[in-house]
Amino acid sequence: MTDKLAQPFQQAKTAEMAQGMLEQEVQGRSLWADARARFLSNKAAMVSVVALALIVLFSLFGQSLSQFDNETIDWDILGNVKEAGRPSIENGHFFGFDENGRDLYNRVVQGSRISLAVGIVGAVIAVLVGTLYGATAGFIGGRVDSIMMRLVDIFMSIPYMFVLILLLVVAGRSITMIFVGIGLTAWLDMSRIVRGQTLSIKNREFVEAAIAIGVPTWRIILRHIVPNLLGVVVVYATLLVPTMILTESFISFLGLGVQEPLTSWGALISEGVKSMNYGTLWHLGFPLFFFVVTIFCFFFIGDGLRDALDPKDR
Amino acid sequence: MNDQSPLLSVRDLKVWFDVKPQGAMPWTAADKLKAVDGVDFDLMPGETLGIVGESGCGKSTLARAIMRMVPSEAGTVLWLGNDLLTLSKRDMRVHRKEMQMIFQDPLASLNPRMTIGQIVSEPLKTHHPNLSPSEVKERVREVLDRVGILPNMINRYPHEFSGGQCQRIGIARALIVKPQLIICDEPVSALDVSIQAQVINLLMEIQEEMGLSLIFIAHDLSVVKHISTRVMVLYLGNVVEISEAAQLYRAPGHPYTQALISAVPIPDPKAHENKEVLILDADLPSPLDPPSGCVFRTRCPHAIAECAQSKPPLTERGNGQQVACFVL
Numbered sequence: 342m343t344d345k346l347a348q349p350f351q352q353a354k355t356a357e358m359a360q361g362m363l364e365q366e367v368q369g370r371s372l373w374a375d376a377r378a379r380f381l382s383n384k385a386a387m388v389s390v391v392a393l394a395l396i397v398l399f400s401l402f403g404q405s406l407s408q409f410d411n412e413t414i415d416w417d418i419l420g421n422v423k424e425a426g427r428p429s430i431e432n433g434h435f436f437g438f439d440e441n442g443r444d445l446y447n448r449v450v451q452g453s454r455i456s457l458a459v460g461i462v463g464a465v466i467a468v469l470v471g472t473l474y475g476a477t478a479g480f481i482g483g484r485v486d487s488i489m490m491r492l493v494d495i496f497m498s499i500p501y502m503f504v505l506i507l508l509l510v511v512a513g514r515s516i517t518m519i520f521v522g523i524g525l526t527a528w529l530d531m532s533r534i535v536r537g538q539t540l541s542i543k544n545r546e547f548v549e550a551a552i553a554i555g556v557p558t559w560r561i562i563l564r565h566i567v568p569n570l571l572g573v574v575v576v577y578a579t580l581l582v583p584t585m586i587l588t589e590s591f592i593s594f595l596g597l598g599v600q601e602p603l604t605s606w607g608a609l610i611s612e613g614v615k616s617m618n619y620g621t622l623w624h625l626g627f628p629l630f631f632f633v634v635t636i637f638c639f640f641f642i643g644d645g646l647r648d649a650l651d652p653k654d655r
Numbered sequence: 656m657n658d659q660s661p662l663l664s665v666r667d668l669k670v671w672f673d674v675k676p677q678g679a680m681p682w683t684a685a686d687k688l689k690a691v692d693g694v695d696f697d698l699m700p701g702e703t704l705g706i707v708g709e710s711g712c713g714k715s716t717l718a719r720a721i722m723r724m725v726p727s728e729a730g731t732v733l734w735l736g737n738d739l740l741t742l743s744k745r746d747m748r749v750h751r752k753e754m755q756m757i758f759q760d761p762l763a764s765l766n767p768r769m770t771i772g773q774i775v776s777e778p779l780k781t782h783h784p785n786l787s788p789s790e791v792k793e794r795v796r797e798v799l800d801r802v803g804i805l806p807n808m809i810n811r812y813p814h815e816f817s818g819g820q821c822q823r824i825g826i827a828r829a830l831i832v833k834p835q836l837i838i839c840d841e842p843v844s845a846l847d848v849s850i851q852a853q854v855i856n857l858l859m860e861i862q863e864e865m866g867l868s869l870i871f872i873a874h875d876l877s878v879v880k881h882i883s884t885r886v887m888v889l890y891l892g893n894v895v896e897i898s899e900a901a902q903l904y905r906a907p908g909h910p911y912t913q914a915l916i917s918a919v920p921i922p923d924p925k926a927h928e929n930k931e932v933l934i935l936d937a938d939l940p941s942p943l944d945p946p947s948g949c950v951f952r953t954r955c956p957h958a959i960a961e962c963a964q965s966k967p968p969l970t971e972r973g974n975g976q977q978v979a980c981f982v983l
Contacts, residue, residue: 366807366808366810367807367808368810368811369770369771369808369810369811369812370811370812370815371812372767372812372814373768545763546760546763546764547764547766547767549758549764550756550764550825550828551766551777552724553724553755554755554777554778554828555747555748555781556777556781560781565766568769569767569768
């Protein structure tokens with residue numbers, strides 16, 4: 342009985358709702374939103390994101406957990422690091438002492454900061470320069486493309502490790518020089534990848550449509566080409582960060598990179614390897630742990646992004 | 656109709672592409688692929704010109720050459736008295752808003768990363784950069800409403816629409832700057848038959864409302880017959896016949912057109928069985944090395960010696976029919 346009475350009322354309500362729906366703007370689901378949903382459901386990638394976030398937090402705020410700093414030398418420990426300098430929770434030296442009697446925990450915090458900065462700055466330079474350079478060359482095509490890409494070929498044919506070492510020797514070993522050196526070479530691969538993608542995108546009909554409309558070239562590149570190749574760029578950039586960190590570590594391992602009193606994961610690992618014979622394995626273990634975990638995290642995230650952004654693989 | 660001056664007047668338009676032979680050295684001269692080889696036609700205001708021909712005959716290239724999206728080798732494209740081919744890029748941009756284009760693949764012609772509102776407003780923002788965002792939005796909603804897309808969909812993305820809806824959005828994008836000419840490059844060949852009819856009727860309604868001219872490219876002869884005032888038949892980059900639509904279907908002049916018309920299926924199995932289809936011998940010759948004289952002579956049942964000597968000019972046959980043939 343009550344149902345029948347309720348019916349006309351409900352009909353009016355439905356009509357009202359329908360009218361409301363017509364007026365309200367429907368929010369669309371972009372390809373980015375789809376990709377985000379796929380990424381969030383990837384367990385390995387999400388665990389990596391959390392782990393990486395913890396490492397970043399550690400590098401930024403790790404110092405406030407410890408009552409010591411990264412410079413003070415504990416003269417009582419010096420010379421007896423193997424026995425007295427072990428990692429211990431009680432005395433507050435969580436990671437023990439390094440070979441010079443400094444608190445290793447704070448040294449690792451400092452090293453993480455520099456290694457992550459090198460990786461991220463290198464990747465950002467690669468993304469910005471490489472994307473714009475590659476997209477411009479690919480879209481304009483013809484002679485401009487040939488000249489721009491031959492230039493990249495020439496840069497690539499010079500062994501970059503040699504250039505980097507030369508740069509560090511000639512201009513002095515400093516953190517700025519490492520940024521410059523890595524930035525100089527990192528965008529080359531990126532520009533090639535982007536150019537290849539641009540060549541395939543520029544023949545798609547929506548680009549033709551934009552040309553027919555009369556959209557200026559730079560706007561076609563920024564609005565139509567770049568957003569459509571950003572997926573590839575993001576994936577490559579996440580894989581580039583660990584490569585940058587590895588490069589910096591290698592340079593530092595050789596002793597040419599970051600100089601004392603600054604440090605990085607590579608420099609710490611290098612010192613750890615030197616003192617391995619004296620039985621102080623924690624010198625190697627702690628920096629290596631952060632290094633390996635970070636690299637793994639980036640690789641898993643890169644993998645997850647690739648799966649999320651490239652729907653063809655599903 | 657002839658007392659009006661034409662909106663678009665194409666004379667002797669040639670589009671040749673350089674094609675390097677396989678294994679060529681860098682210094683060897685490229686072969687010329689004659690995609691469009693000397694096309695003449697006039698388009699009157701409010702008229703629909705259908706362009707038909709088999710795959711690879713230069714239909715799309717002709718359209719792109721008129722829009723100056725591919726470089727032309729020679730000829731003139733007079734648009735309201737200006738030769739589009741000699742204009743500077745900047746001057747050409749001014750004229751682009753007067754002619755718009757609709758593409759074959761509805762989904763591919765919309766940028767997947769942009770919302771419908773952004774896509775449709777792009778021509779407006781390009782040609783009228785001073786409009787306020789609310790004015791732009793108003794115009795977008797208006798034009799979407801006109802083509803039958805709910806205006807509250809402007810925040811949706813192209814992949815959320817069906818093919819027919821995408822083509823309507825493509826039409827909306829072309830209409831928003833109020834052009835005088837729309838070039839439709841096979842706008843319905845990727846759609847279902849029932850959707851084809853909707854889209855074509857929409858185009859015809861809009862044409863009537865706005866007094867548009869259309870250049871309608873298709874390979875479906877019945878679709879072209881339905882929408883066109885006049886029809887141009889292309890073969891290997893050459894015009895073989897231009898004629899009033901009804902006349903062309905009633906009495907095709909050129910042997911190639913006759914073969915094309917005879918191949919149109921009749922939607923009645925009995926009538927279709929008794930129909931005589933003219934089958935052409937041989938394949939389409941390569942546009943890299945077209946036959947001398949009349950390009951159709953290698954497949955023409957009526958070819959005579961003269962056909963190999965020189966190219967037959969388009970000649971008036973009465974009833975608004977122009978045919979390029981020596982024999983018929």
